[in-house]
Amino acid sequence: MMHSFLQGCVLMVTGLACWTAAPATDDRVVDAMTEPAVPADNVTAVLVNEDMDDPFSSSLPAERMFDAAVFAAAESPALRNPANVNPDRFVGFGVTRPTGALHDGALPRLAGVRREGMKEIDLVTRICRLGDTQRHALELALQSDLRRVAGEVDTVRDRYVGASAEDVDPRAFQSDVEVCRQVIATALGSGSLLARVAGDMLDPQVRRHWQHGRRECRWRATVAAVLEPLDESLGLSSSQYAAVEQWRVLRGYLERIGIEPLAEDAPGDVMKEEGPPMEFEP
Structure with a gap:
């Protein structure tokens, strides 16, 4: 027992x-x-x-x-x-x-x-x-x-x-x-x-640069983990997947620097039909 x-x-x-x-x-x-x-x-x-x-x-x-x-x-x-x-x-x-x-x-x-x-x-x-x-x-x-x-x-x-x-x-x-x-x-x-x-070991400016790069790497890993089951359930095309991924990365970046992302910037049109992915480099 x-x-x-x-x-x-x-x-x-x-x-x-x-x-x-x-x-x-x-x-x-x-x-x-x-x-x-x-x-x-x-x-x-x-x-x-x-x-x-x-x-x-x-x-x-x-x-x-x-x-x-x-x-x-x-x-x-x-x-x-x-x-x-x-x-x-x-x-x-x-x-x-x-x-x-x-x-x-x-x-x-x-x-x-x-x-x-x-x-x-x-x-x-x-x-x-x-x-x-x-x-x-x-x-x-x-x-x-x-x-x-x-x-x-x-x-x-x-x-x-x-x-x-x-x-x-x-x-x-x-x-x-x-x-x-x-x-x-x-x-x-x-x-x-x-x-x-x-x-x-790092001066304040370099430490902030490191912490930003560290957060960015972790955020991208989180986005990839979230998108994996979504891709399997919806069967996203490569361009749709890229658009959603870049939107989530962009949203996280804007929120971290204190800017509220606009709803119209979401990749809704790309989800409906094929099109080039959004270009964004954080």
Whole structure:
């Protein structure tokens, strides 16, 4: 009974995190938060058929269930993008038997955070034309942030090492999972060492230029994510897709600089018939 309730908490926590996540801001890691360790011999999130054996057997250690709830949902592209989920299939967590150590710590599972951090470093290096010494300082700051986040997650995870599902308080388990997922999601936020080092390194004018370029890249990624299901449902032509994409980019740009976009500037005519896409370069 307790094991079934705990299994429900794991699925509820991971499901809510994937389906009801708030829109990303500048201080949150966008897209993949974590990436499976290599070799991936621990927990893997997969889409499985309904007749698959229940991976949450009574012998499954509590720390493995913790890994599934904290890491596995973020490791599955299908779960990160609800549009890719087939509603006729059951979403579950397949657990493979380990060939070595059960867990090497959270640090190897933060490859996605490391990837996002390197993207930030590449962006600020390119926009602000940093030298090798400055870039190296940013990379050291990123490594420090990764160790900090891994340490916080491992501290919580240690509570479940060696415990069985029957020994775990479901409410405390759910709370711990949410805390760890939040720590991972905000790993590179404004309070991170990477953000502070980058801020100290740049003068105010260059910092504003970097932040504008950073927001622009994130906004374009958001526009692309929004347009993907729209394109699939409406079957947009290439010119219609380009018009809608450029309109959304233009609207976001105008709103950020305090100008209200005009309704007549929306790509309504292009949506009705073929025509050249609007030309706009932010």
